Amino acid sequence: MSADEIRGTIVLNAPACTSCMLCVRECPVWCIDLTCHTEQIEVPGNRRPRSVAILDTFTIDWGLCMYCGICVEVCPFDALAWSPAPEACTPTRTDLIAGIEQLTVDGAQVDQGEADQR
């Protein structure tokens, strides 16, 4: 089975996330939470700086997630993806709330993993 057919768990490519909130708002079980802040970026040639959202925290509660994949489908920047990694298994329910570190697959996207297998 190729990587794009496997639904194991959901991984995040944090640098690609723009904090657009689409995954948070479309999740049917409210399992995704994110915080962000805005920074002003000077753009050469523009009079005013551009406002950019910077992701601070991103969590998925695997205890609520129903693995429907709506967040993966709706992300306009492909920051969320399916990974063949097995589901989280933790000693307590609160440990099931995964942050950016746990959601990042060895710092690489799934397609990178495919490249490694070729």
Next chain:
Amino acid sequence: MLVDSAIGDWRTQFVEAHDEGFTYLDLLTGVDRRRWDPRTGQPLPTGDGEASWEFIAHVFRPSDASSRWIRAVTVQARLDSVVDLYPAAGWHEREVSEMFGIDIIDGTGVQRRPLLLSGLDHVTGPDTYPLRKDTPLPARLEREWPGAGGPDASRRRTRTPGVPAMWQGSVEADREGEPHVRG
């Protein structure tokens, strides 16, 4: 569609079905047909010819595996019992009674025994009927919608999805500060 046909016509449909060989009860359940103003959450009055409650049953005829749907609608939350014709209805009527707050009328006038929710009054409060549409899901009221924040939060005035207006104001904190559903 007759209104207030649940007392009388409901049983008549069962008697006829039973006489015609539909002796196997598949399911008996209810639907909350009441309506609320989507903006304010205030209940809308039931108009003439409109129903507040709908009851549905499905019976099978073992001889040829055919089936029949039985349906009735009412304004009042009452339903005739058919347990004398279909003993299996006892369980379903208890469930309808408990989940929708429906009075089951039989010869004894005795309310059905609690089925599933007995002992949970300390959590849900008295007279909580989970399948009524104005009974809120505590998880949806206790937790703020995570989508309310974000970089454009100050510009958004969207209603929280999945939380109808008639659920607002139903949760209160008790003395210990734990939110619970007000019946």
